[in-house]
Amino acid sequence: MSAPHTNSDTASVTEGNAAPEAAKLGDKIRCDACPVMCYVKPGMTGACDRYANIDGRIVRTDPHLLLDRTLTTGGAVVPFGNSAAWDGTLIDPERHFVTAIGAGTTYPDYKPAPFIVSAKIDGTDMVTVVTEGIFSYCGVKVKIDTDRHLGHESSAVRAAGEAVGHVTTGEYGSQMLSLGGVHHLTGGSKKEGRVTCETLLDLCNGKPVELSVDDGARVIVQAGGPPIVNGAAEERMRVGCGSATIGMFAKQWFGKVDEVVVVDDHITGVLSEHQAGRYLGAKDSGIRLKGRRSTPGRYFQVAQPGTGWGGTDITDPLTILEPFDPKRARPGLTMLMVSTTGEQFGFYRLDDMLRPVEEELPDDLRVSVERIRENCEPALCTVLFMGGAGGSLRAGVTDNPVRLTRSVGDALTRVTCGGAPAYIWPGGGITLMVDVTRVPDNGFGYVPTPALVAPIEFTMRLEDYAALGGHLDWVRPLESLAGSSESGGGEIVMAGRRAVAPHDDNPWPAGPAASGSVR
Amino acid sequence: MSRAQIRMLPDGCRLHLQDGPIDLIVEAFGARDDIRRARDAATARFVTILDELCAELPLLRASVGRGGYPPAGIVAGRMHDAVAPFACYGFVTPMAAVAGAVAEETLAGMRRAAPELERAYVNNGGDIALHLAPATSFSIALIDRPDRPSLFGTARIDADEPIRGVATSGWRGRSFSFGIADAVTVLAASAAQADAAATIIANAVDLPGHPGIARAPACDLQPDSDLGSRLVTRAVPPLTDGEIDRALSAGLACARDLRDRGLIEEAALHLQGETRSLASPDAPASLPAFTPDRREFVHG
Numbered sequence: 001m002s003a004p005h006t007n008s009d010t011a012s013v014t015e016g017n018a019a020p021e022a023a024k025l026g027d028k029i030r031c032d033a034c035p036v037m038c039y040v041k042p043g044m045t046g047a048c049d050r051y052a053n054i055d056g057r058i059v060r061t062d063p064h065l066l067l068d069r070t071l072t073t074g075g076a077v078v079p080f081g082n083s084a085a086w087d088g089t090l091i092d093p094e095r096h097f098v099t100a101i102g103a104g105t106t107y108p109d110y111k112p113a114p115f116i117v118s119a120k121i122d123g124t125d126m127v128t129v130v131t132e133g134i135f136s137y138c139g140v141k142v143k144i145d146t147d148r149h150l151g152h153e154s155s156a157v158r159a160a161g162e163a164v165g166h167v168t169t170g171e172y173g174s175q176m177l178s179l180g181g182v183h184h185l186t187g188g189s190k191k192e193g194r195v196t197c198e199t200l201l202d203l204c205n206g207k208p209v210e211l212s213v214d215d216g217a218r219v220i221v222q223a224g225g226p227p228i229v230n231g232a233a234e235e236r237m238r239v240g241c242g243s244a245t246i247g248m249f250a251k252q253w254f255g256k257v258d259e260v261v262v263v264d265d266h267i268t269g270v271l272s273e274h275q276a277g278r279y280l281g282a283k284d285s286g287i288r289l290k291g292r293r294s295t296p297g298r299y300f301q302v303a304q305p306g307t308g309w310g311g312t313d314i315t316d317p318l319t320i321l322e323p324f325d326p327k328r329a330r331p332g333l334t335m336l337m338v339s340t341t342g343e344q345f346g347f348y349r350l351d352d353m354l355r356p357v358e359e360e361l362p363d364d365l366r367v368s369v370e371r372i373r374e375n376c377e378p379a380l381c382t383v384l385f386m387g388g389a390g391g392s393l394r395a396g397v398t399d400n401p402v403r404l405t406r407s408v409g410d411a412l413t414r415v416t417c418g419g420a421p422a423y424i425w426p427g428g429g430i431t432l433m434v435d436v437t438r439v440p441d442n443g444f445g446y447v448p449t450p451a452l453v454a455p456i457e458f459t460m461r462l463e464d465y466a467a468l469g470g471h472l473d474w475v476r477p478l479e480s481l482a483g484s485s486e487s488g489g490g491e492i493v494m495a496g497r498r499a500v501a502p503h504d505d506n507p508w509p510a511g512p513a514a515s516g517s518v519r
Numbered sequence: 520m521s522r523a524q525i526r527m528l529p530d531g532c533r534l535h536l537q538d539g540p541i542d543l544i545v546e547a548f549g550a551r552d553d554i555r556r557a558r559d560a561a562t563a564r565f566v567t568i569l570d571e572l573c574a575e576l577p578l579l580r581a582s583v584g585r586g587g588y589p590p591a592g593i594v595a596g597r598m599h600d601a602v603a604p605f606a607c608y609g610f611v612t613p614m615a616a617v618a619g620a621v622a623e624e625t626l627a628g629m630r631r632a633a634p635e636l637e638r639a640y641v642n643n644g645g646d647i648a649l650h651l652a653p654a655t656s657f658s659i660a661l662i663d664r665p666d667r668p669s670l671f672g673t674a675r676i677d678a679d680e681p682i683r684g685v686a687t688s689g690w691r692g693r694s695f696s697f698g699i700a701d702a703v704t705v706l707a708a709s710a711a712q713a714d715a716a717a718t719i720i721a722n723a724v725d726l727p728g729h730p731g732i733a734r735a736p737a738c739d740l741q742p743d744s745d746l747g748s749r750l751v752t753r754a755v756p757p758l759t760d761g762e763i764d765r766a767l768s769a770g771l772a773c774a775r776d777l778r779d780r781g782l783i784e785e786a787a788l789h790l791q792g793e794t795r796s797l798a799s800p801d802a803p804a805s806l807p808a809f810t811p812d813r814r815e816f817v818h819g
Contacts, residue, residue: 025742028742033539034522034538034539034540034569034573035539035569035570035573036539036540036569036573036576037573038741038742038743039741039742039743040741040742041739041740041741041742044740044741046540046741047539047540047741047743048539048540049540190760191760194792
């Protein structure tokens with residue numbers, strides 16, 4: 001009756017619990033841990049999913065551990081909202097699954113189970129109204145710390161072949177993607193909407209997603225992880241643009257090498273021409289670069305954007321040089337070429353024909369290259385969920401929705417997403433941004449509309465809640481809940497707090513009442 | 520029974536019972552004494568169930584279509600009775616209803632011990648038996664895929680409706696399936712009946728002969744499987760909209776038939792992001808009985 005699984009992520013083998021007596025039949029082993037007496041094939045589990053045949057022995061895979069882990073990380077209580085006015089169903093399938101049923105989570109390979117959750121209520125002098133909003137208008141902004149060219153601005157970004165967003169204006173050291181939004185979710189084909197929704201959901205829940213940019217790169221993005229561009233993991237951000245790098249390291253180079261070129265897709269820096277080099281007294285080297293000179297020692301467009309040196313498409317840095325000027329250059333002149341991350345470098349000496357010939361990097365220069373690397377921050381992908389809660393979601397909080405908007409605008413009401421602080425965009429509506437890595441695991445869900453479901457809590461003082469026309473009838477003190485299932489009674493209420501393992505960095509949104517969270 | 524594990528979950532409300540392959544989450548609502556009596560009864564009833572079932576396991580693993588003796592045990596009897604009406608849909612064994620029947624029997628024990636109980640549920644890995652006193656209700660949230668759990672709807676079950684069982688079946692789940700549905704969720708009069716029906720409908724959601732669907736003999740995966748050498752679904756490739764529609768339509772026809780025979784109340788079928796239900800066979804986004812859209816949208 002059970003599907004075998006061999007997923008070692010979910011089945012932790014505890015040797016100590018090993019080995020009920022076993023009889024063999026071929027490579028199958030008969031497990032006598034329980035009266036079902038399953039024959040278990042190698043690498044598979046019996047009907048219970050608890051005992052597996054691993055290397056010819058029956059070994060216990062411990063689902064209780066799994067249950068405990070999921071319960072402690074997921075939190076134990078999730079309120080379930082509903083009222084006559086508002087069927088404010090709290091949708092957090094993963095955590096509902098963990099917290100409301102639990103049975104499902106004891107199976108590493110569990111059934112797709114419906115689940116039951118009971119009503120939990122909170123509200124002392126602080127009120128937290130917990131809902132999970134369905135966001136048709138939502139998306140993610142992705143910041144990818146890399147100078148490698150991912151694609152041209154406004155190029156389409158695709159997942160599974162469907163357009164899910166576009167490349168937007170880059171930031172210093174980072175490429176930016178804007179994904180999702182109502183047009184991709186509901187404005188295109190059904191498949192486009194579904195794939196967009198899955199992409200957003202996976203990104204918000206911290207899963208890796210492979211994206212491809214039209215006429216650009218393939219990149220694997222995972223919130224909090226390094227980007228993987230065309231199969232290569234990006235390790236570090238550039239220390240700065242090429243010109244900035246010259247500025248930062250000119251002193252360490254001066255006197256050790258005659259010329260330094262910092263190759264960068266944005267601004268390639270040349271020490272001898274750069275103000276920083278001039279200031280130190282660097283001499284004209286006769287170097288000539290391709291591209292367009294911006295100001296002395298600063299060159300735009302020395303090559304095409306790409307995934308080679310410093311975010312350009314080059315693999316041989318000499319290709320960005322024109323022949324040295326014979327009037328100014330001299331044989332024996334030394335030159336360091338280095339990328340803005342220090343990951344690529346080359347040391348050259350001009351021969352009698354004034355051609356650069358590569359030599360081994362001298363130790364005193366190696367130190368400076370390593371220092372560039374050392375000064376580069378780890379390259380990360382960061383994902384901000386952005387959505388507008390300006391619509392009827394507010395009716396779940398108050399009879400007079402615009403008062404909630406104003407209350408948020410006046411900072412009387414704090415907005416959090418699964419306890420994570422949210423930035424509220426100024427202006428009309430409640431347009432929020434939140435770092436998905438600060439939201440509890442799998443805090444986001446979806447509905448097949450398609451639209452994303454995100455947790456959202458409005459926290460305010462009780463009197464402020466009353467003032468904005470809150471559903472006071474539904475507010476109950478936390479104590480009335482403690483350890484009791486009697487208060488459930490089939491009444492489903494929508495003012496409450498969800499108890500989840502709080503993120504270490506998040507300030508608790510609700511003040512003193514927070515200590516009473518049910519867990 | 521030292522083998523079974525019995526404990527309260529950390530919320531102090533839900534009881535977790537486990538024995539061999541059976542995992543139950545039990546919760547009762549009502550007066551304090553009734554809750555206590557119900558928990559004790561659930562535990563008392565639970566600890567012998569696995570032995571009772573194993574005593575006649577070979578019979579329970581045999582097709583009900585073959586005649587023969589009805590099983591002797593109470594749970595086994597519930598299983599047999601639940602699957603018997605489905606014999607005409609092809610090969611089915613009482614094991615198709617085991618999870619629901621165990622939930623049902625445990626709940627029955629609780630109700631005997633605490634007749635005044637307001638509400639209770641016994642959830643056996645997603646197959647759920649419900650008790651509802653008059654004028655009470657349960658809300659149930661439904662998900663479509665276990666590996667990407669997300670809610671597609673909620674069902675509110677009121678005491679005056681003839682629904683006391685909820686079950687879900689699909690190839691991604693713990694049980695094997697002949698079909699390709701990600702999940703089929705059924706509401707029926709009893710948990711065992713819902714369990715058996717979900718299995719049958721999930722089997723019917725299929726594209727026979729589709730070359731991309733990987734299938735393997737059940738006995739190659741689990742030597743003792745009641746399904747023997749019959750092919751069970753192991754992987755389903757991305758399907759075209761037309762294929763999805765065809766497979767779901769086949770399942771829906773089966774579900775409709777079961778409803779017309781009075782065996783189920785409602786069914787929702789999911790395949791690769793598409794959802795159909797008896798209540799709204801053509802409009803996947805709106806499932807009146809499951810009411811996913813009673814929640815208002817933030818926009819549009």
